[in-house]
């Protein structure tokens with residue numbers, strides 16, 4: 056398998072879940088390649104396996120078979136420590152629920168992923184710069200409860216970027232937001248992805264949101280239809 060340095064490659068991913076005696080093949084031989092600087096949206100009905108695929112790509116959920124590679128690293132070939140480091144350093148996650156710690160300030164929330172592993176001392180400056188980028192430089196000491204839904208997602212986006220990931224995964228990042236806010240958050244993700252040349256994969260129900268990203272894919276019956 057030949058890949059450029061920072062490609063994300065998933066090859067023949069299979070994932071089956073069992074519930075009681077019933078087995079569900081959520082992903083059947085799903086293959087996907089995204090190059091550095093590419094963005095893609097994954098659509099599909101609820102329960103079709105979009106989150107499962109995102110989790111497999113991000114090192115959160117080992118597939119039953121198949122391989123994932125990001126640049127020169129294959130997360131599921133790493134030991135536990137290596138896999139944890141891969142998730143922390145190489146991948147940024149944004150979820151539908153922001154998962155911010157309510158007792159921590161905006162700035163502290165953005166710094167949480169830097170608490171694992173050795174830092175270089177520049178983390179607070181980097182966090183402030185990211186918060187300025189997402190339009191929250193006047194909210195550094197606010198608690199999440201004092202922010203709007205859109206502002207909380209902006210904090211989650213800044214947090215996802217603090218360790219300089221090469222892959223950004225967003226699972227229904229606009230699912231809890233009103234339409235206008237959802238579009239602004241989607242635009243922000245796209246702009247940041249273009250600035251940083253990360254690979255971005257966004258799961259969304261909305262065709263309008265999906266249309267903002269470079270490629271549109273749909274998942275159905277365990278198969279991924281890619282636009283190319």
Ligand code: ADP
Nearest residue numbers: 072073074081100101102103104105106107108
């Ligand atoms: P989507 O993100 O498209 O809504 P999911 O990836 O969350 O879909 O789930 C796909 C299917 O796999 C669903 O039927 C779900 O119930 C099932 N599933 C997801 N995670 C598990 C799990 N840990 N154990 C058993 N079944 C699961």
